[in-house]
Amino acid sequence: MTYSPDAGAGQGSPGGPAADSNRTRRRGRFVELLVAMVAIAGELDLSVVLQRVVDLAAEQIGARYGALGVRGTDGRLEHFVWTGIDAEQAARIGPSPDGHGLLGEPRRRSAPLRIDDVGRHPAAAGFPPHHPPMRSFVGVPIGDGRRTLGSLYLADRRDGRPFDSDDESLLALFAAAASIALLNARRYETSREQERWLAANYRLTHHLLAGTDPDSQLTTIIRTARRLTDADFAVVFHVDQTREHMVIRTADGVEAESTLGRVLPMDASRAGDVFRSGTPVVVADMWEDTRRAPWLSETLPPVGPCALVPLGLADDALGVVMVSRLRGRSPFPAVALRMLETFASQAAVALRLARERTWREQVALYADRERIAHDLHDQVIQRVFATGMLLQGTARMVVLPEVQERLLRAVGDLDETVRQIRATIYQLEEPPAGTVEDVRSALLSVTDQAADALGFAPIVRFDLSPDVELPVRLREHLVAAVRELLANVARHARAGRADVELAVGAGRLALTVADNGVGLPAGGRRSGLRNLAERALSLGGEMTAAARADGGTVVVWQVPLHA
Ligand SMILES: Nc1ncnc2c1ncn2[C@@H]1O[C@H](COP(=O)(O)OP(=O)(O)OP(=O)(O)O)[C@@H](O)[C@H]1O
Numbered sequence: 001m002t003y004s005p006d007a008g009a010g011q012g013s014p015g016g017p018a019a020d021s022n023r024t025r026r027r028g029r030f031v032e033l034l035v036a037m038v039a040i041a042g043e044l045d046l047s048v049v050l051q052r053v054v055d056l057a058a059e060q061i062g063a064r065y066g067a068l069g070v071r072g073t074d075g076r077l078e079h080f081v082w083t084g085i086d087a088e089q090a091a092r093i094g095p096s097p098d099g100h101g102l103l104g105e106p107r108r109r110s111a112p113l114r115i116d117d118v119g120r121h122p123a124a125a126g127f128p129p130h131h132p133p134m135r136s137f138v139g140v141p142i143g144d145g146r147r148t149l150g151s152l153y154l155a156d157r158r159d160g161r162p163f164d165s166d167d168e169s170l171l172a173l174f175a176a177a178a179s180i181a182l183l184n185a186r187r188y189e190t191s192r193e194q195e196r197w198l199a200a201n202y203r204l205t206h207h208l209l210a211g212t213d214p215d216s217q218l219t220t221i222i223r224t225a226r227r228l229t230d231a232d233f234a235v236v237f238h239v240d241q242t243r244e245h246m247v248i249r250t251a252d253g254v255e256a257e258s259t260l261g262r263v264l265p266m267d268a269s270r271a272g273d274v275f276r277s278g279t280p281v282v283v284a285d286m287w288e289d290t291r292r293a294p295w296l297s298e299t300l301p302p303v304g305p306c307a308l309v310p311l312g313l314a315d316d317a318l319g320v321v322m323v324s325r326l327r328g329r330s331p332f333p334a335v336a337l338r339m340l341e342t343f344a345s346q347a348a349v350a351l352r353l354a355r356e357r358t359w360r361e362q363v364a365l366y367a368d369r370e371r372i373a374h375d376l377h378d379q380v381i382q383r384v385f386a387t388g389m390l391l392q393g394t395a396r397m398v399v400l401p402e403v404q405e406r407l408l409r410a411v412g413d414l415d416e417t418v419r420q421i422r423a424t425i426y427q428l429e430e431p432p433a434g435t436v437e438d439v440r441s442a443l444l445s446v447t448d449q450a451a452d453a454l455g456f457a458p459i460v461r462f463d464l465s466p467d468v469e470l471p472v473r474l475r476e477h478l479v480a481a482v483r484e485l486l487a488n489v490a491r492h493a494r495a496g497r498a499d500v501e502l503a504v505g506a507g508r509l510a511l512t513v514a515d516n517g518v519g520l521p522a523g524g525r526r527s528g529l530r531n532l533a534e535r536a537l538s539l540g541g542e543m544t545a546a547a548r549a550d551g552g553t554v555v556v557w558q559v560p561l562h563a
């Protein structure tokens with residue numbers, strides 16, 4: 001193969017001395033070229049490799065200018081390196097080429113391109129200001145055999161002649177070196193990425209099994225997913241009880257707060273599709289998507305590229321996780337989607353395990369209480385009772401009134417003890433006090449049910465320490481209060497938003513229900529509200545209901561935890 005621009009055909013005769021010296025020169029350059037290629041292959045940093053490729057190509061082929069552009073899977077220019085133009089001049093020329101003109105040709109056509117005079121070529125888009133004039137041009141695609149990744153091109157042969165087919169073949173060699181380096185770099189990136197996800201998965205599982213409260217568990221899950229996918233915003237869509245809607249109860253990132261409580265119809269949303277089919281989806285721009293959920297139009301954040309995966313295994317998902325980037329950013333690559341999917345299904349398993357463990361611990365606790373109650377009843381009471389009978393019998397036989405009186409007093413004490421034990425047994429056998437998880441799920445099921453009548457899901461917030469216990473009695477009052485207050489919002493308030501907050505601490509429980517509707521009229525008939533106020537009073541607490549200064553109504557219902 002001849003590759004040197006000045007090693008034109010027909011110089012000297014085969015076998016003659018001229019041919020010999022030609023061969024020696026070629027061999028010398030061939031060795032030079034090999035050394036250069038090996039140096040390229042030994043370099044790990046991709047941008048250094050690409051720069052070397054373009055420098056060497058220009059040097060070896062004898063061109064004044066050279067450039068190399070690589071596009072990512074999303075079509076954006078990922079790398080652009082050049083030679084022959086210094087940084088200052090490049091800055092004056094402005095941004096890298098967009099690939100619409102001549103420079104994109106080899107990539108678009110996946111074929112080499114050779115031009116004697118750039119200015120006269122029909123695909124030429126013209127030079128930007130401050131760009132040096134260029135005449136001859138040769139460009140080849142960089143590809144992996146299946147796809148074209150970019151192109152490598154040279155301009156202005158130093159000897160002023162046009163590039164020939166030898167130049168083109170040699171340039172193709174450099175392009176091959178670049179494509180190997182690119183593929184290696186991408187493989188390396190992928191394995192690094194997998195490593196990061198694995199490590200995150202491990203940490204997350206650890207965190208979930210350490211038994212933190214469920215809200216923070218979900219937040220941790222999506223925060224991790226958001227960071228790993230370099231997203232701006234992440235949410236969990238929960239399935240409501242009717243299975244017709246999905247509700248946002250956990251969000252993280254840009255404007256996360258404002259999306260809490262948003263409801264999506266299961267039938268007309270991407271999240272619904274993903275939940276029903278169990279199949280993950282990437283959307284290049286949610287804003288333009290035909291299955292864009294209605295809540296997106298009226299609220300921030302302005303999400304563009306999105307990736308949605310089921311939280312859990314296909315037919316047993318707890319909801320759907322979505323990570324999003326703001327509009328205008330590049331879409332999520334397929335690799336990220338696959339990793340996100342694995343991550344979410346493992347997170348769901350860990351979540352379930354954690355919840356099941358809490359539940360088991362509770363069951364064990366209740367079983368223990370029941371056993372103690374039985375022991376007290378069957379053994380302790382019987383013995384105390386028998387001792388009492390014995391004393392009473394003895395008292396009748398005693399002559400001294402003083403002693404008799406003492407014995408009878410002891411019998412009275414024993415009776416009282418039996419009564420106290422009975423009361424303890426009763427308490428032990430009474431349904432146990434609600435744990436935080438019971439209260440939470442009881443309230444959430446009421447607010448879920450109310451969503452239909454309201455036309456939106458109330459935003460629910462809990463301010464509970466995990467070890468707090470609510471007597472069952474109180475839980476029932478609480479559920480009744482939330483139900484009535486949300487019914488009022490639905491029937492009277494004409495509101496677009498309702499906030500339910502339950503705070504338990506310092507021996508008190510406070511339920512606040514606020515809406516942004518027409519406001520509670522002063523005076524007037526009270527029925528459901530009066531009933532709630534009376535309940536609060538009977539428990540030693542109070543209720544206040546008032547119009548808010550900035551519109552809407554706020555009702556606070558509070559009682560002591562242990563009346
Ligand atoms: N969130 C609210 N926003 C605006 N007005 C309200 C709100 N809650 C109650 N009201 C007004 O206060 C009145 C009294 O409410 P209350 O719950 O006591 O009775 P009700 O809802 O009318 O009847 P019931 O509760 O017996 O079904 C309502 O009729 C309504 O006019």
Ligand SMILES: [Mg+2]
Pocket residue numbers: 484487488527528529
């Ligand atoms: Mg009412």
